[in-house]
Amino acid sequence: MKTDKTSKYVLVLAEKAKEASRKLSLVSGTERGAVLLKMAEAILSKQDFIARENEKDLKEAKKKNYAKALVERLVLNEKRIKEMAESLREISRLSDPLGKVLENYKRPNGLSINKVSVPIGVIGIIYESRPNVTSDCVGLCLKSGNAVILKGGKEALFSNKAIFGVLRDALKGTGIPEDAIQLIPSSDRKGLEEMLKLVDLVDLIVPRGGESLIKFVADNSRIPVVKHYKGICHVYVSDKADVKMAEEICFNSKVQRPGVCNAMETMLVHKNIADSFMPSMIKRFIASGVELRGCALTRKLFKEIKKKATEQDWYEEYLDLILSVKIVDSTDEAIGHINKYSSHHSDSIVTEDKNEAQKFLDSVDSACVYWNASTRFTDGYQFGLGAEVGISTDKLHVRGPMGLEGLTTYKYEIYGTGQVRT
Amino acid sequence: MKTDKTSKYVLVLAEKAKEASRKLSLVSGTERGAVLLKMAEAILSKQDFIARENEKDLKEAKKKNYAKALVERLVLNEKRIKEMAESLREISRLSDPLGKVLENYKRPNGLSINKVSVPIGVIGIIYESRPNVTSDCVGLCLKSGNAVILKGGKEALFSNKAIFGVLRDALKGTGIPEDAIQLIPSSDRKGLEEMLKLVDLVDLIVPRGGESLIKFVADNSRIPVVKHYKGICHVYVSDKADVKMAEEICFNSKVQRPGVCNAMETMLVHKNIADSFMPSMIKRFIASGVELRGCALTRKLFKEIKKKATEQDWYEEYLDLILSVKIVDSTDEAIGHINKYSSHHSDSIVTEDKNEAQKFLDSVDSACVYWNASTRFTDGYQFGLGAEVGISTDKLHVRGPMGLEGLTTYKYEIYGTGQVRT
Numbered sequence: 001m002k003t004d005k006t007s008k009y010v011l012v013l014a015e016k017a018k019e020a021s022r023k024l025s026l027v028s029g030t031e032r033g034a035v036l037l038k039m040a041e042a043i044l045s046k047q048d049f050i051a052r053e054n055e056k057d058l059k060e061a062k063k064k065n066y067a068k069a070l071v072e073r074l075v076l077n078e079k080r081i082k083e084m085a086e087s088l089r090e091i092s093r094l095s096d097p098l099g100k101v102l103e104n105y106k107r108p109n110g111l112s113i114n115k116v117s118v119p120i121g122v123i124g125i126i127y128e129s130r131p132n133v134t135s136d137c138v139g140l141c142l143k144s145g146n147a148v149i150l151k152g153g154k155e156a157l158f159s160n161k162a163i164f165g166v167l168r169d170a171l172k173g174t175g176i177p178e179d180a181i182q183l184i185p186s187s188d189r190k191g192l193e194e195m196l197k198l199v200d201l202v203d204l205i206v207p208r209g210g211e212s213l214i215k216f217v218a219d220n221s222r223i224p225v226v227k228h229y230k231g232i233c234h235v236y237v238s239d240k241a242d243v244k245m246a247e248e249i250c251f252n253s254k255v256q257r258p259g260v261c262n263a264m265e266t267m268l269v270h271k272n273i274a275d276s277f278m279p280s281m282i283k284r285f286i287a288s289g290v291e292l293r294g295c296a297l298t299r300k301l302f303k304e305i306k307k308k309a310t311e312q313d314w315y316e317e318y319l320d321l322i323l324s325v326k327i328v329d330s331t332d333e334a335i336g337h338i339n340k341y342s343s344h345h346s347d348s349i350v351t352e353d354k355n356e357a358q359k360f361l362d363s364v365d366s367a368c369v370y371w372n373a374s375t376r377f378t379d380g381y382q383f384g385l386g387a388e389v390g391i392s393t394d395k396l397h398v399r400g401p402m403g404l405e406g407l408t409t410y411k412y413e414i415y416g417t418g419q420v421r422t
Numbered sequence: 423m424k425t426d427k428t429s430k431y432v433l434v435l436a437e438k439a440k441e442a443s444r445k446l447s448l449v450s451g452t453e454r455g456a457v458l459l460k461m462a463e464a465i466l467s468k469q470d471f472i473a474r475e476n477e478k479d480l481k482e483a484k485k486k487n488y489a490k491a492l493v494e495r496l497v498l499n500e501k502r503i504k505e506m507a508e509s510l511r512e513i514s515r516l517s518d519p520l521g522k523v524l525e526n527y528k529r530p531n532g533l534s535i536n537k538v539s540v541p542i543g544v545i546g547i548i549y550e551s552r553p554n555v556t557s558d559c560v561g562l563c564l565k566s567g568n569a570v571i572l573k574g575g576k577e578a579l580f581s582n583k584a585i586f587g588v589l590r591d592a593l594k595g596t597g598i599p600e601d602a603i604q605l606i607p608s609s610d611r612k613g614l615e616e617m618l619k620l621v622d623l624v625d626l627i628v629p630r631g632g633e634s635l636i637k638f639v640a641d642n643s644r645i646p647v648v649k650h651y652k653g654i655c656h657v658y659v660s661d662k663a664d665v666k667m668a669e670e671i672c673f674n675s676k677v678q679r680p681g682v683c684n685a686m687e688t689m690l691v692h693k694n695i696a697d698s699f700m701p702s703m704i705k706r707f708i709a710s711g712v713e714l715r716g717c718a719l720t721r722k723l724f725k726e727i728k729k730k731a732t733e734q735d736w737y738e739e740y741l742d743l744i745l746s747v748k749i750v751d752s753t754d755e756a757i758g759h760i761n762k763y764s765s766h767h768s769d770s771i772v773t774e775d776k777n778e779a780q781k782f783l784d785s786v787d788s789a790c791v792y793w794n795a796s797t798r799f800t801d802g803y804q805f806g807l808g809a810e811v812g813i814s815t816d817k818l819h820v821r822g823p824m825g826l827e828g829l830t831t832y833k834y835e836i837y838g839t840g841q842v843r844t
Contacts, residue, residue: 022761022787025784025785025787026784026785105806107804107805107806111795111799113805113806120817120818121787203817203818204817204818218644219644222640222641224816242840245840248840248842249840249842251842252842252843253842256842256843256844339444361835362448362835363444363447365444365447365543365833366833367833368833368834369833369834369835369836370836370838371835371836371838372837372838372839372841373533373836373837373838373840373841373842374841374843376842376843377533377836377841382529382843383529383535383834384527384529384535395542395543395625395626395831396542396625396646396818396831397818397819399831399832399833399834400833400834409818409821410821411787411788411789411790411791411821411822412789412790412791412805412821412822413783413784413791413793414790414791414792414793414799415793415794415795416793416794416795416796417794417795418664418667418670418671418794418795419794419795419796419799420670420673420674420675420678420795420796420798421674421678421796421798421799421804422678
């Protein structure tokens with residue numbers, strides 16, 4: 001699409017989404033849930049069509065010699081299509097986040113003030129190569145009464161269009177207008193750029209992808225963005241830690257799944273516990289292929305660690321089997337290091353001392369702060385939210401894992417009997 | 423100050439504020455409250471000094487021939503200084519918004535998840551000519567555990583510096599670091615522009631002033647801004663309204679204080695009630711000096727209204743004794759008009775029909791929607807919040823009147839016993 005045409009196209013599509021969001025906000029929770037089940041059925045009954053369209057993306061990917069990992073994310077086999085349907089069913093079963101009375105009180109003049117949860121309006125979701133995100137996000141947005149505008153990766157364009165078409169067809173004859181779900185079908189960033197300008201039509205942007213995508217979105221829009229750029233997570237092993245527990249928590253935080261945002265990137269160790277804790281820990285990390293980078297004292301005390309952790313390392317999200325290690329003099333030093341270098345995502349202390357733990361929990365300025373647990377628990381499902389729309393390291397609207405509630409806002413409905421202000 | 427110097431100055435000041443905010447977040451509610459009382463005492467004991475500095479601003483204002491209304495806002499007489507102290511005492515008495523357990527539950531793996539209210543961090547407050555905002559905002563931010571950076575209007579620079587100096591001195595010897603309150607003393611926008619760039623140091627901006635100031639702030643920063651540009655508020659008089667009640671509500675919404683954001687700018691009237699409602703209403707508005715601008719049908723039916731309401735009028739915030747009037751065919755048309763032209767601030771329906779009222783409350787996409795009450799109640803004090811930091815027409819973080827709670831966020835504190843993820 002050319003620029004002017006794209007611009008007009010995206011504007012019209014967003015206007016339709018806004019209009020549809022007004023109607024959608026009045027649809028009952030029961031009906032929203034039922035529509036999601038209908039969509040799950042549609043996905044299953046059209047699985048051959050979806051798989052065929054997916055083949056086109058895979059063919060293109062091979063032609064362009066995409067990386068194996070990317071191609072792997074693109075694939076929609078029978079199992080994955082079934083999972084898409086199952087995911088819609090799960091979202092359908094979640095409790096309705098709308099119409100909750102958050103506060104309700106009467107003023108001395110008799111005005112009755114009700115603060116109730118309502119949809120945000122129109123959500124823009126930007127994602128990369130996984131086509132199943134298309135149906136997940138449609139499910140989450142409709143369940144929470146929001147219209148959605150989808151912009152997926154160009155590698156998955158055939159698959160996304162196919163899934164989107166099936167879901168949109170499923171809206172026919174329901175109380176939810178078809179225009180409540182929209183997809184920008186452009187294969188470049190032009191359509192995205194246009195959407196990012198529509199401050200009056202799009203209420204929230206949720207980018208699901210890597211740091212560069214998120215930065216691009218946040219830098220190019222005045223629409224609020226739920227985001228986390230990085231997960232630079234720490235585990236601090238206090239001198240009052242249970243050594244065995246500390247080893248399990250550190251190992252799990254780093255090794256269980258190193259490529260995700262809630263994995264540990266830096267381990268902080270109190271100097272007084274280094275002797276008893278480090279030798280076995282180092283051995284275990286090395287045996288699992290973890291590259292260790294140490295501060296000066298770490299390298300002096302433990303010769304097995306040869307590589308230096310530079311200033312830059314403390315800011316690094318490795319997303320890999322690499323760990324920077326620092327020995328500290330005190331809990332205060334650990335807290336100071338974390339508040340300076342952390343991405344304010346997830347940080348943990350291992351200690352048997354309750355007062356020290358509480359001080360750490362209160363002082364570390366991060367979305368999720370743990371006492372005696374792995375940082376890997378920061379996740380919508382692990383938190384029992386039933387879904388994960390995203391994770392936020394911002395402080396406003398949502399902080400930490402974002403469930404359906406993060407797709408709602410509130411309004412005040414005020415009931416009077418003729419009150420005027422004197 | 424020159425650009426480079428200003429830039430460095432504001433950066434250092436913000437770094438100090440951030441550092442201080444870490445300490446402040448650990449200060450108990452009792453101590454925060456006590457410090458505010460000490461500040462109130464300091465204001466009273468230094469009132470001569472404050473008045474003398476204020477004289478310098480007033481002298482400058484006369485020299486520069488400022489508008490009478492602006493000079494009036496600048497004045498700090500004995501009464502106003504006493505009110506500043508009293509306001510600090512009132513804020514001190516509010517209940518502590520921090521450390522509230524918002525949610526608390528245990529996961530099947532034994533992890534105990536606590537969602538607790540915490541300060542946001544560093545708040546930037548930008549205001550215009552009223553110097554008492556200086557002490558109000560220091561009080562609100564410290565009470566909620568936040569550091570604050572103030573940037574007031576150049577017309578009040580001597581007064582603001584004086585009040586700020588007195589408040590900062592009062593912090594000596596308390597648990598709150600002096601650096602928790604900062605003031606940018608520049609008399610141009612350079613200092614403000616520098617602050618707006620500090621995404622990593624300033625967590626939230628609250629502009630308190632007119633639309634052009636707010637627009638400037640929002641357009642020049644990626645820091646979240648709590649804002650409302652305008653208050654284009656509507657009252658819709660249904661054909662099922664009590665005519666007398668409708669007249670009182672419309673009159674109050676327009677005339678009681680026309681220069682504020684929660685005053686009515688457009689009155690919508692159902693065609694079937696126009697005959698019984700309009701004649702007396704029009705007479706009363708005209709007698710109070712209200713200029714009426716009508717849609718075509720309004721002007722046809724009520725010849726006393728000669729001036730035309732143009733398309734532009736529906737978007738206008740008059741902040742004055744001017745009212746646009748539209749006769750509509752149905753409640754749906756009224757809702758459609760409001761959702762199109764309203765600034766999503768405050769809108770009201772007058773009707774005796776409960777179902778119609780509920781439909782209006784659910785369908786109008788505004789922060790505050792009223793049934794049978796004046797729009798003038800949208801206000802932190804009227805809502806019983808005990809304070810008003812601002813009013814938001816945005817949908818995220820806060821919507822509607824913002825009290826102390828709007829200056830807090832939350833974090834997750836997670837208590838484990840060695841849990842790791844499998």
